[in-house]
Amino acid sequence: MxxxxxxxxxxxxxxxxxxxxxxxxxxxxxxxxxxxxxxxxxxxxxxxxxxxxxxxxxxxxxxxxxxxxxxxxxxxxxxxxxxxxxxxxxxxxxxxxxxxxxxxxxxxxxxxxxxxxxxxxxxxxxxxxxxxxxxxxxxxxxxxxxxxxxxxxxxxxxxxxxxxxxxxxxxxxRCSVAKTATAAKLSRVDLNAGYTIETWTGPTPEHRLEQIAFLHQKMSTDTPDAEELGEEESWDAARVRALDAKREENRELVATALALKGESAAGFTEVAHFDDRPRVGWQGSTLVVRDHRGHGLGAALKIANQQAVGESTQVERIYTWNAVENSWMLAINDRAGFATWAWVGLWKKRLA
The missing domain is CATH 3.40.630.30 (Gcn5-related N-acetyltransferase (GNAT))
Known part of the structure; x- marks a missing residue:
């Protein structure tokens, strides 16, 4: 060959x-x-x-x-x-x-x-x-x-x-899929005092670059068994801008929901879709920071973002991936209307 x-x-x-x-x-x-x-x-x-x-x-x-x-x-x-x-x-x-x-x-x-x-x-x-x-x-x-x-x-x-x-x-x-029409019928989650959720579509607003950078960095440490798949990543505003620029070049439109407590980032979720495949959405990063778990933010973020996507785009279905031991996120996905589509095995090898 x-x-x-x-x-x-x-x-x-x-x-x-x-x-x-x-x-x-x-x-x-x-x-x-x-x-x-x-x-x-x-x-x-x-x-x-x-x-x-x-x-x-x-x-x-x-x-x-x-x-x-x-x-x-x-x-x-x-x-x-x-x-x-x-x-x-x-x-x-x-x-x-x-x-x-x-x-x-x-x-x-x-x-x-x-x-x-x-x-x-x-x-x-x-x-x-x-x-x-x-x-x-x-x-x-x-x-x-x-x-x-x-x-x-x-x-x-x-x-x-x-x-x-x-x-x-x-x-x-577990790879799961949800229909935006189902999400449209879901009730929004009542947030605990002090928490708010913001949503937007497209590049990260300038005043939220630091919060999104912080959450991307936490993605490399706060997800189940993250230490098995690499060390903590380094993120700053410049890296977020570079990611947004790459997405625009790739004709990728991203809808984001950000959870805040005051001005501190507590969690976020993203859904992407492409203009040449407008009916299919892809779940990007989703994270609730360890210190803010237990307040219903995961479900609130997912439902708010799915409903925003359903209202403003042609997306009909969204795919997402979660570790099977991440029972709390799987429960959130079930609540947000996701059903199992496929399974993905993650593997690691050390070269001599």
Whole structure:
């Protein structure tokens, strides 16, 4: 197999545009084979952006494997540039008709060698399993998450591949979906004294940059088992502005709900959608800071933001992800109308 390595920014826009359609078509084949549904098909704009450049905080590296000139395997690594400099989030895929022939192993070995040479010795990865696939083999062998909550079917190809290549199954997440029409009928949560919620759509207002930066930084420490997946990230107003700029370039519109106690940030939640896929929303970060939990803020934030999205956009359904041991957030999602759609396994490997 001929493998081409494309770090973001290493090729001209013309070079990227020559391979873009082929890469997107292959990624679409992989998603259709996964059973997750067309809502999860790749977006051409997003793939182009990842191939072409980074935002100064996160960069992407792509590997393309070919046989006879046709793409048969791809890999991608997400690398932070300001913190967790030994970490890489990796994922590789092989054409469904060519699996079991060692192509994935060959591609992963190439990726690991390159990343190790760059000092990226802590790898994280994931696998996605539709509910119907997992439920079809409930009596088969299962692999338990090291978090102590949840399991995945050991025979699932992604699970078997990651296990075989030395990745440890750290955590199971539940992917859920909710309809905005359902959220519109929900009652808003009465807040405890001293708490307020603000909502907006688009870039973060200047007077809220510091609060949003604080909450993004807390996302790397205050979520379940966060320490397993990297160290605390560093966020400031400039990084929030850079994230907003990247979203605008990607034609991504984000609705945000922010919980405050006085002027102190207590929690937030985000939902994104894209103008070329207007009926599908994607839950972004959601967090209630540890010191402010137990006041109903999670449900209040989710419901307020879902209703704002339903009122101001064409979004009909929103997907979200949560660790299965995060029972309080799952209960909030149930209250906000979410139902299980798929399962996601989170994995980690330390390179020698």
């Amino acid at each position: 001929e493998i081409t390595h494309i770090p973001a920014g290493s090729r001209s826009a013309a070079d990227i545009d020559e391979v873009l359609a082929e890469v997107v078509d292959f990624a679409t084949i992989i998603n259709r084979a996964s059973g997750l549904g067309t809502d999860f098909d790749p977006r051409s704009d997003e793939v182009r952006q990842e191939l072409l450049s980074d935002d100064g905080y996160v960069t992407h590296q792509t590997w393309i494997g070919r046989l006879g000139g046709a793409i048969v395997a791809t890999g991608i690594a997400y690398l932070t540039l300001r913190d967790n400099l030994d970490l890489a989030d990796v994922w590789c895929s092989v054409h469904p008709e060519l699996r079991g022939q060692g192509l994935g192993s060959e591609l992963l070995a190439e990726m690991e060698a390159s990343l190790a040479a760059q000092g990226r010795t802590q790898l994280t990865s994931y696998c996605e399993i539709p509910t119907a696939t997992r439920d079809a083999d409930l009596r088969g062998a299962h692999l338990a998450a090291e978090s102590g909550a949840g399991s995945v079917t050991a025979a699932q190809p992604d699970v078997a591949f990651l296990s075989h290549h030395g990745f440890a199954f750290k955590q199971l997440e």
